[in-house]
Amino acid sequence: MITVRDLHKEYLVSEKGKGLGGTLKSLFRNEKKIIGAVNGLDFHVNKGEIVGFIGPNGSGKSTTIKMMTGILTPTSGEVLIDGRNIARYRKETVRKIGVVFGQRTQLNWDLRLEETFELLRRIYQIEKKDYLDILEVMDSILGIGELLDKPVRQMSLGQRVKGDLTAAMLHSPKVLFLDEPTIGLDAGSKYALRKFIKEINTIRGTTVILTTHDLGDIQELCERLIIINNGVMMDDGNLSEIVERIAPYRTLTVEYYDSIVPTHPKAEILSAADNVVRYKFMKRELTAARLISDLSSLHPIRDVGIEEAGIDDIIRIAYAKTVQS
Amino acid sequence: MFSSSFRKYLFICKTRIIRSFTYRFDVFGNILMQTIVMVTTAFFWKALFQDETFRNGITADNMMTYTIMSSVLSVLFTTGVERRIQESVEKGSIAIDLMRPVNVFGMFFAEDLGNLIALLFQNLLPILLLGSLLIKVPTIVSVSAIPMFAVSVILSMAINWLTAAIFGMWAFTAISMDALFQVKKHLIRLLSGSIIPIWFFPKWLAGILNALPFVYIYQLPLDIYIGSASNEEIQGRMLIQLIWVLILAALFYLFSKKSLKKVLVQGG
Numbered sequence: 273m274i275t276v277r278d279l280h281k282e283y284l285v286s287e288k289g290k291g292l293g294g295t296l297k298s299l300f301r302n303e304k305k306i307i308g309a310v311n312g313l314d315f316h317v318n319k320g321e322i323v324g325f326i327g328p329n330g331s332g333k334s335t336t337i338k339m340m341t342g343i344l345t346p347t348s349g350e351v352l353i354d355g356r357n358i359a360r361y362r363k364e365t366v367r368k369i370g371v372v373f374g375q376r377t378q379l380n381w382d383l384r385l386e387e388t389f390e391l392l393r394r395i396y397q398i399e400k401k402d403y404l405d406i407l408e409v410m411d412s413i414l415g416i417g418e419l420l421d422k423p424v425r426q427m428s429l430g431q432r433v434k435g436d437l438t439a440a441m442l443h444s445p446k447v448l449f450l451d452e453p454t455i456g457l458d459a460g461s462k463y464a465l466r467k468f469i470k471e472i473n474t475i476r477g478t479t480v481i482l483t484t485h486d487l488g489d490i491q492e493l494c495e496r497l498i499i500i501n502n503g504v505m506m507d508d509g510n511l512s513e514i515v516e517r518i519a520p521y522r523t524l525t526v527e528y529y530d531s532i533v534p535t536h537p538k539a540e541i542l543s544a545a546d547n548v549v550r551y552k553f554m555k556r557e558l559t560a561a562r563l564i565s566d567l568s569s570l571h572p573i574r575d576v577g578i579e580e581a582g583i584d585d586i587i588r589i590a591y592a593k594t595v596q597s
Numbered sequence: 598m599f600s601s602s603f604r605k606y607l608f609i610c611k612t613r614i615i616r617s618f619t620y621r622f623d624v625f626g627n628i629l630m631q632t633i634v635m636v637t638t639a640f641f642w643k644a645l646f647q648d649e650t651f652r653n654g655i656t657a658d659n660m661m662t663y664t665i666m667s668s669v670l671s672v673l674f675t676t677g678v679e680r681r682i683q684e685s686v687e688k689g690s691i692a693i694d695l696m697r698p699v700n701v702f703g704m705f706f707a708e709d710l711g712n713l714i715a716l717l718f719q720n721l722l723p724i725l726l727l728g729s730l731l732i733k734v735p736t737i738v739s740v741s742a743i744p745m746f747a748v749s750v751i752l753s754m755a756i757n758w759l760t761a762a763i764f765g766m767w768a769f770t771a772i773s774m775d776a777l778f779q780v781k782k783h784l785i786r787l788l789s790g791s792i793i794p795i796w797f798f799p800k801w802l803a804g805i806l807n808a809l810p811f812v813y814i815y816q817l818p819l820d821i822y823i824g825s826a827s828n829e830e831i832q833g834r835m836l837i838q839l840i841w842v843l844i845l846a847a848l849f850y851l852f853s854k855k856s857l858k859k860v861l862v863q864g865g
Contacts, residue, residue, distance in 0.1 A: 342696065343691075376689060376690060
């Protein structure tokens, strides 16, 4: 469905000198510097996948999304959507994709929502019947029907994002790109958005690529994660597989009757306060049941709790790894 | 296929017209400004000419027609393309324009056309009316000059839009172009004959200006309108006007492909 091959994007940045002197100097001579935002990405996305594209701020993920959607032209390398190079055949190829930017809207601020949709219907040359069908589907998922008459400038962020999602789906794209779609949304709107993504993925078979900083989005939606930093790929794989690889441990919290700290040869003590001790152990070496029974044989236990390494740990470790390398 | 592709630009144009009318009140300021400039210029010429006649038979009456029609034409030469490009680059909304299956310049043109149609009612008619009431009714020199005037105005609009679009393309790569756009705007005002007809300039300067595209925006259609040049002269100048349209169209075509590859997207 989507193939990204050896993708590079460089920006030419003019360096301004410091202070008044530097500013004056740069009026006459600009020091130009080339900055690589994306430095050789290769990956393939299959039809029907939901891929989470994650990385810290400034990692190049938004630049990559913009090259994948035909907005920016790569310095070198190529993006193929359904076998077509989007940079070369932008006008034809963008018909196959829908894009939603969480931080900007494609809805016309001055018009009623339906008027933007009518404009898009003409731009994408959608038959009236198909258009009405899609609107009906969107109404059942997002409840867009009641917003059609509303001017966009009067909408809340949640309503606006619903409008943007519908706008992106009007021409039945094969791929939907979402760039930080849940940014700034309340819990209810986030829930609706995630439900929407799952539904169009299962019902219509739409391939979804999203960038996000929201761990809930990743956990609930993404089967596959692509982690990038400094414009290079850090990791690509199944969510659970990445968790297994990056953070193959769990934490056990044990509350004893007394203030005591029993040790275990295969578990590391993270903290001990009052009667509560936290142990970290490797999933491969030890089961939780084994650890609990070993500890309880040493000392009576009042209560236990087990935590998986959270997705936030994974992200933190994955990002930290990239800083070191 | 062609017609349905054409229809989408028509609809963009229509959407623009609807949009323009939602901001009805913005236009009053513009009408007021234009009227003040028009009336003062007209009375300036009247005071200057008294009852005398200029060397090529130009009278104060001609000059007032010239001034009114110059104001009217200035409405037709309103373009949004430079600002449109600059703003969308500045705000990053250029991303939205580029993710749609449209030729972006086709879209900018359709938008300008939509604005223009709205302006015909919001600006052109009021200015024509106010000019007729406050100064005089600006009648064309002869009925037979109407088709030539119309053709020339259309070519003028083409030169004007293409120049604006070519300038605007710079904004794809440089963020702040305000100063340059201002320079261009004032150059056109001064060098196109919009305020001062080129015949008042020294010969050598007029000669240079006649080689540049600007005089073919205002001066030529206005000369046709008030009949200040012979038919042969007009035909020769219209040919040059047409040549400028072709040159600018070629430059536009050449640059438009390249400039889109250099688009910068701010933020996000």
